Amino acid sequence: MLEFIPIKHGGGVIVDSKPQQKFEKPDNCILECVQNAIDAAKETNGKRQKTILKFHFSQVRKSECKFFDKNFENHLKVRKYGKRHDFDDSISCLIMEDFSTTGITGDPDIPDDQTSTGEKNNWYHFLIDFGGQNKLQDAKKGGSEGEGRQTFMLNSGIATFFGISIDSRNNNRPSIFGMSYFGSRKVNGTTFPAFSSFGKKIKYENNDECVPVSDVQKAKEFISLFNLKREISEPGTSIVIPFYSKEDISSEFIIQRLIDIYRVPILRNELEVFVEDTQINSQNIRSLVDAREENHEKKLLYQDYFNFLEESSKNLSKEECFEINFFDNDEINKGNIENFDKLIVKFNENKLLKLRLSFQIKKLRDNIRYDTFSSSIDIYIKKYPSNLDNIRETFNDFIRGQMPLYQRRNKKTSMFHLVNIQDAHAMLLFKHAEQANHSEISADNWKLKDEYKGYKPIIRLSKNITIKLYNLITSENSEEDYEATQDLFQIDEKDTGQSQNNSSGGDEEEDEVDDPPEDTKITDIVVPPIFEGLKQYEVSQENESNGTITLYVKGKVYKEKEIKKNIEEAQKYLAEVKKVDFSKYTSEVGRKQLERMKKKSDIFERRLIEYKNFLSDGCTFYPRRIEIDAGFEGEGVRNSIKKYKPRDFDFADESFKLNLSSGVKLKKRNQNEISLIANKADFNFSVNGFGEGIEDIRWRIRNYTI
Amino acid sequence: MTQVVSNKTGRKKIVKASGENTEIKIIAKNFNDYIEVRTELKLDPKHKFNKDCHISIQPYESKGFAKPPMDMGTVGEPSDLVFNLDDISIDTLLFRIKVVDKNNIVKGFADEIRPDFSGGAGTSEGGDGSNTILPIKEDSSLKLPFAVQMEPGSKPVLLVKSKLNLKEQFKHDIKTKVFIYTSIIRQILTNYLSDKNYDDCTKKNLFLNKVLGNAGLDIELSEIPEYFNEDLTVNQEAIEWIEQTTAACIDTPVIFKGLKTNYLSLFEQKCKQQAIEEDNEN
Numbered sequence: 001m002l003e004f005i006p007i008k009h010g011g012g013v014i015v016d017s018k019p020q021q022k023f024e025k026p027d028n029c030i031l032e033c034v035q036n037a038i039d040a041a042k043e044t045n046g047k048r049q050k051t052i053l054k055f056h057f058s059q060v061r062k063s064e065c066k067f068f069d070k071n072f073e074n075h076l077k078v079r080k081y082g083k084r085h086d087f088d089d090s091i092s093c094l095i096m097e098d099f100s101t102t103g104i105t106g107d108p109d110i111p112d113d114q115t116s117t118g119e120k121n122n123w124y125h126f127l128i129d130f131g132g133q134n135k136l137q138d139a140k141k142g143g144s145e146g147e148g149r150q151t152f153m154l155n156s157g158i159a160t161f162f163g164i165s166i167d168s169r170n171n172n173r174p175s176i177f178g179m180s181y182f183g184s185r186k187v188n189g190t191t192f193p194a195f196s197s198f199g200k201k202i203k204y205e206n207n208d209e210c211v212p213v214s215d216v217q218k219a220k221e222f223i224s225l226f227n228l229k230r231e232i233s234e235p236g237t238s239i240v241i242p243f244y245s246k247e248d249i250s251s252e253f254i255i256q257r258l259i260d261i262y263r264v265p266i267l268r269n270e271l272e273v274f275v276e277d278t279q280i281n282s283q284n285i286r287s288l289v290d291a292r293e294e295n296h297e298k299k300l301l302y303q304d305y306f307n308f309l310e311e312s313s314k315n316l317s318k319e320e321c322f323e324i325n326f327f328d329n330d331e332i333n334k335g336n337i338e339n340f341d342k343l344i345v346k347f348n349e350n351k352l353l354k355l356r357l358s359f360q361i362k363k364l365r366d367n368i369r370y371d372t373f374s375s376s377i378d379i380y381i382k383k384y385p386s387n388l389d390n391i392r393e394t395f396n397d398f399i400r401g402q403m404p405l406y407q408r409r410n411k412k413t414s415m416f417h418l419v420n421i422q423d424a425h426a427m428l429l430f431k432h433a434e435q436a437n438h439s440e441i442s443a444d445n446w447k448l449k450d451e452y453k454g455y456k457p458i459i460r461l462s463k464n465i466t467i468k469l470y471n472l473i474t475s476e477n478s479e480e481d482y483e484a485t486q487d488l489f490q491i492d493e494k495d496t497g498q499s500q501n502n503s504s505g506g507d508e509e510e511d512e513v514d515d516p517p518e519d520t521k522i523t524d525i526v527v528p529p530i531f532e533g534l535k536q537y538e539v540s541q542e543n544e545s546n547g548t549i550t551l552y553v554k555g556k557v558y559k560e561k562e563i564k565k566n567i568e569e570a571q572k573y574l575a576e577v578k579k580v581d582f583s584k585y586t587s588e589v590g591r592k593q594l595e596r597m598k599k600k601s602d603i604f605e606r607r608l609i610e611y612k613n614f615l616s617d618g619c620t621f622y623p624r625r626i627e628i629d630a631g632f633e634g635e636g637v638r639n640s641i642k643k644y645k646p647r648d649f650d651f652a653d654e655s656f657k658l659n660l661s662s663g664v665k666l667k668k669r670n671q672n673e674i675s676l677i678a679n680k681a682d683f684n685f686s687v688n689g690f691g692e693g694i695e696d697i698r699w700r701i702r703n704y705t706i
Numbered sequence: 707m708t709q710v711v712s713n714k715t716g717r718k719k720i721v722k723a724s725g726e727n728t729e730i731k732i733i734a735k736n737f738n739d740y741i742e743v744r745t746e747l748k749l750d751p752k753h754k755f756n757k758d759c760h761i762s763i764q765p766y767e768s769k770g771f772a773k774p775p776m777d778m779g780t781v782g783e784p785s786d787l788v789f790n791l792d793d794i795s796i797d798t799l800l801f802r803i804k805v806v807d808k809n810n811i812v813k814g815f816a817d818e819i820r821p822d823f824s825g826g827a828g829t830s831e832g833g834d835g836s837n838t839i840l841p842i843k844e845d846s847s848l849k850l851p852f853a854v855q856m857e858p859g860s861k862p863v864l865l866v867k868s869k870l871n872l873k874e875q876f877k878h879d880i881k882t883k884v885f886i887y888t889s890i891i892r893q894i895l896t897n898y899l900s901d902k903n904y905d906d907c908t909k910k911n912l913f914l915n916k917v918l919g920n921a922g923l924d925i926e927l928s929e930i931p932e933y934f935n936e937d938l939t940v941n942q943e944a945i946e947w948i949e950q951t952t953a954a955c956i957d958t959p960v961i962f963k964g965l966k967t968n969y970l971s972l973f974e975q976k977c978k979q980q981a982i983e984e985d986n987e988n
Contacts, residue, residue: 297964390877391964414877475871481842484877485864487960488887489840489916539708549712633711635802635817690712694811697712 001218001225002162002178004072005210006187006196014184016194017130019150020081026248027257029155030055030096032148033239034262035438037098038271038402040237042168052099054274055254058227060242062089065225067178067198075196080183082159085243094155094244097229101236104165108175108212111204123212127177127197153181157243162198164222165212168235174219177212251276259288261406264397264418267309271402286583296598297388299582300591304385305395307586308416311352312380320346324357324379330460332468334476347473352382355469357462361425362453370453375425377462380418381469386483389414396466400430400438407440408463413470419462433459522592525585526576528600529569531607534558534614536621536703537678548691551699553626553676555663555683560619567611570604577601622681625667625704628674633696640698644672649690656689677706718753720803720816730763730803734821740792741799743821747784749805755813757782759805765791767798781805795859796823798908839913840890842876844868854890854897858907862894878963884956884973891917891952899933899944921954 034053042049062068068087076087106121113124130147152161162178178198185192197210213219220232226240254275258266265271269282280288286306293299322343325336334340337355346353358376365371384391396417398408408419421430432448433441433455443459461468534556541551577597585594614621631640632648649656651669658674660666663683668675676685690697721729731746745763749755759781766772771794779785791799799821805814845853845865851872855863864886866872875882894913897904904910914927931944957970 295964297961388964390962392878393964471871471874474874475869477873478844478868480863481873482838484842484873485838485840487962488920488955488958489838489913491837491839491912491916539710541710541712543712543714543716547714549714551710690714694714696714699710699712701708701710 001221002067002176002198002213003200004067004069004075004178004180004196004198005201006071006075006192007208007210009184009191009193010207014191014193016183017147017150019147019181020154022147023151023154026155026245027253028148029094029151029241030249030254030257031261031438032151033096033098034258034271034273035148035403036237037101038265040098040101040103042100042102042235048270049100050269050272051101052272052274054095054097054099054229055251056095056229056274056276057244057251058093058095060091060093060225060227062087062091065091072180074187075180075182075185075192076158078182078185078187079159079180080185081181082153082156084245085157087158091242092244092246093226094241094249095226095228095238096241097238098236099230099234102169103167103172103235103237104175105167105169107170108177108214109202111202111209111211123175127179127212130195149179150181152239152241153179155245155249156241157245160242162222162226162240162242163238164219164228164230165237166219166230166232166235172233172235173214174216174232175212175214176219176222251278255280255288256292259285259292261404263289263306264309264399264404265402267306268313268402286586287581290582297391298393300594301384301388301391301393301395303582303586305416306583308352308380308382308395309397309418311382312354312418312420316352316354320351320353322353322355324355324465326357326359326458326461328454328457330457332461332465332472334472337472340476344473344477347381347383348477348479350383350385352380355379355381357465359458361429361455361458363425363429364451364453373425375423375429377423377426378420379465379469380416380420381466382416384414384416387486389483390487400427400434403438405430405434405438405441410467412467415466415470417466417470419466429455430459430462522589522596524600525580525593525597526573528573528604529566531566531570531573531604533607534610534621536624536681537626537701539699539701541699544688546691548688549697550686550688551628553628553685553701555622555678555681557681558614558619560615563611563615563619567608567615570608570611574601574604574608620681621703623677623679623706625706626664626676626678626685627702627704628676628687628699629672630697630699631672633698641672641700646671648672651687651689653689655691656687659684659686659688661685715811715813717812718755718805718814720749720753720805720814722803722816722819724822730816730819732801732819732821734796734799734823736796736823740790741794741796741821742788742790744788745778745786747778747786747803749781749784749814753805753814755781755805756807759807759813761803761805763787763801763803765794765799765801767794767800775804778803796821798859839909839916840864840894842866842873844873852886852890854893856894856897858903859909861909862890862913864890880962880969880972880976884969887956887969888952891955892948895948895952896933899930899948917951917955920956920958921951922958923951923954 037051037053041051073087104122104126106119106123107115108123110116110121111124111128113121113129115121126149130150153159158180159182160178160180162176164174164176166172166174176199180196181194182192182196183194199210199212202209202211216232222228223230223232228238230236230238255278258273258275258280262271262273263285266273266280266285267282272279272281274280278288286303289302290299293302323338324332325338327336337343343353356376356378358374361373361375362370363373383389392411392414394409394411396409396413398405398419400421421427429448429452430441432451433443433445435442435445441459441463443456443463448455448459537556538554539552541549543549580597582594585591629641629644631642631644633640637643650671651674652671656669658666658669660676661684663680664676664678664685666674667677674687721727724731727750729747729749733744733746735742743765747761757780761778761781761784762775763778764772764775773791776787776789778787800817801819801821802817803815803819804812807813839861840863841861842864843855844867846868848865848867851867851870853865855865866876872882876886877883895917898907898910898914911927914930918925931947932941933944935941953970957968959966959968961967962969962972
């Protein structure tokens with residue numbers, strides 16, 4: 001199938017670029033694979049097809065891999081890198097396959113940069129020319145430095161990877177290959193360079209060379225050996241990493257990295273991924289993200305962020321579009337933005353705003369002259385919802401073409417933002433500023449120096465433009481703020497400072513009353529069970545036929561069985577709430593449903609603690625002291641009980657009839673106060689009186705532990 | 707604490723909450739020197755009020771001031787009103803409606819009706835239908851980074867020096883938040899307790915209730931210690947009460963940056979963390 005063919009050092013300097021210093025993260029090989037797949041996307045009628053990637057794992061036996069021969073083992077023993085594994089018989093492999101892609105194009109048999117027909121030979125750039133920047137001048141492509149595939153070997157416990165690529169431009173010709181990064185070494189007295197390949201040996205320009213094996217039968221054997229998803233007729237590339245880093249890489253790890261880093265191309269339907277049996281696409285990314293976020297507020301923000309991204313891909317009205325005038329300076333002030341005051345108003349109205357930053361690019365044409373191009377980048381911003389604006393999270397992206405520069409995300413603003421670079425000249429400029437694995441940009445990147453002039457201010461400005469905009473907007477925003485202190489000082493509109501609690505029942509009723517009816521009825525996402533707050537007693541009153549009124553206080557008896565059942569029901573409800581997929585509730589009504597659910601689940605959590613404490617106290621609140629006081633109610637009287645005068649009435653009078661059951665004793669009745677001691681929950685008390693007049697009575701009932 | 711009120715005359719409750727069955731709606735527009743008010747009355751026949759019962763509406767402020775009741779006709783022939791009000795604060799403006807029979811017995815009633823400003827110029831307390839008793843405002847004239855602005859009948863306002871992005875820092879930086887909260891809650895409580903001009907201030911009660919609620923104190927406002935002793939010296943008990951209540955108020959459980967926490971605990975944690983980091987650097 002394949003053969004390990006190390007080519008001995010041919011004299012001169014031996015170079016080892018030590019790629020591990022550049023690619024030290026375990027996800028580098030995954031990001032590299034996605035980048036290569038996006039770069040190799042097929043085009044139909046000038047339009048890119050959606051790239052599909054499949055990640056999975058397989059197990060092969062060393063004895064089945066004939067290419068792991070004695071020669072390979074001799075080299076493996078003296079390797080400098082990738083020493084994590086003994087060369088066991090059972091080999092765990094990470095497989096990464098791309099579809100709807102062209103495959104590696106060119107001629108694998110020619111170890112040179114052009115094919116015999118003068119076309120670009122991507123095989124040469126993929127397997128031979130490391131660091132050759134072959135993609136650097138293509139603005140749409142992700143790769144720039146030409147070093148990424150080294151990540152495959154860095155992740156392997158035997159510093160080796162294999163692959164198959166089916167070239168769509170050459171009649172779906174399959175080619176298989178492999179490579180090891182052992183470092184420079186001596187084997188049997190012969191010196192070898194840092195990299196050695198698997199394939200077949202050929203003579204090219206009087207030199208020994210190892211090139212891929214292009215043979216349908218052997219390619220089929222390769223597919224079968226590693227249990228690939230690819231059919232022999234499907235163009236694209238599959239990469240196999242034997243002894244992949246199991247401590248770091250799992251299905252869940254891959255899913256998390258992909259839905260985090262590639263959320264924009266996935267949502268824009270430019271990328272679809274399968275990780276084992278999990279499909280990740282524009283339809284389900286919201287729910288996948290939601291299922292992995294624990295925090296309620298962040299769940300809400302994440303869904304809002306997806307709404308923001310979707311909205312930003314639509315045409316915005318002129319009212320929401322602004323221009324930033326660029327004066328070759330890496331700072332901006334409000335004078336740079338036309339209609340800045342209007343921008344602040346719109347920003348405070350939580351509108352999505354688009355700001356276009358236009359600038360000139362000077363690109364080297366030859367050794368002396370520069371071409372000048374007009375270009376621009378678009379910046380989208382939207383303030384977080386006001387009730388969540390004390391959060392700062394990485395709900396922001398910096399995108400060049402399809403590629404997310406994910407290290408440009410920041411937690412320095414409370415707004416969603418997107419820097420979208422889609423103009424070809426700007427894309428190429430920023431590509432030259434990118435560092436490995438399209439993660440970050442730098443105005444000091446040496447690639448820029450070779451190709452551009454006067455680029456530093458625009459790179460520096462755009463790097464932090466969203467933070468600068470945010471600081472500019474917030475520092476110029478002198479509107480009164482009614483949100484920032486709601487953490488401690490929120491009041492309801494109905495709260496005017498004079499209301500008193502007229503509820504009946506026991507202590508401190510929770511504010512659980514539904515909001516006033518609205519145009520749209522807000523229903524429960526998970527219907528909650530009845531889980532009332534625990535009460536010491538119930539209070540009621542009646543108008544008697546003789547014109548008197550009676551106040552009743554009745555102790556509330558709970559059974560242990562009933563309390564346990566309620567706890568169980570509440571726990572079940574909370575478990576169901578945790579399973580709710582926030583991505584299904586992104587409309588305004590859905591949002592209100594989520595808020596309603598959050599409010600209820602918070603109450604349930606709090607009550608669960610009360611219930612558990614009550615259970616551990618033997619399911620009783622008693623004995624307790626109960627204080628009843630009263631006063632005449634009147635229009636505009638703010639505190640009727642405090643305004644009581646002895647001439648109003650006196651509970652010590654015989655006209656007031658008290659009725660006490662067993663379990664409750666009278667401690668005091670005097671003026672407007674009655675004091676009771678209740679020894680058990682099962683008690684009844686009533687007081688009757690106030691036969692004269694039509695004045696209403698306000699009763700206040702308080703209770704204390706003894 | 708439970709409170710119940712008797713209803714000896716059997717009067718009916720008139721629905722004021724906004725919805726399909728709202729019976730009284732007050733729509734207001736705020737102009738420079740007056741407020742224009744329009745009523746929308748739709749009494750529910752299920753109350754079975756006598757047709758000759760009189761209806762009246764009365765504007766009042768949450769404390770003290772009240773305009774005379776205005777006639778809205780009878781249940782049989784009701785009439786909506788349009789009128790202007792001046793010298794009244796939109797923050798405290800309320801209405802009460804009454805349906806009274808020929809013996810002057812109240813048969814239907816609703817009070818504390820807040821006018822709806824949504825169609826007009828809006829209240830000064832905007833923001834997602836939610837509100838705060840302590841708004842923040844930027845002020846370029848401040849000599850110090852922040853201050854509190856107070857006057858009887860109005861909400862206390864936290865003033866921060868403008869153009870310094872202090873509002874943002876207050877929102878996001880725990881140390882700034884705790885320093886400012888500590889200072890201003892203490893100062894507002896001190897002013898409310900010591901200054902007689904606030905005795906009848908409704909915002910004082912609202913603020914105190916909020917602070918007491920946060921502090922988890924189940925006490926009546928009347929139980930708060932007097933600020934001055936009889937000999938006009940400062941009551942040490944009041945000072946201690948202010949300190950304890952301020953601390954307990956700030957340390958109430960809150961959601962900060964999406965996490966349930968207590969500001970004081972988080973503040974202490976951050977300070978200790980910083981001390982360790984500085985030690986390490988040294």
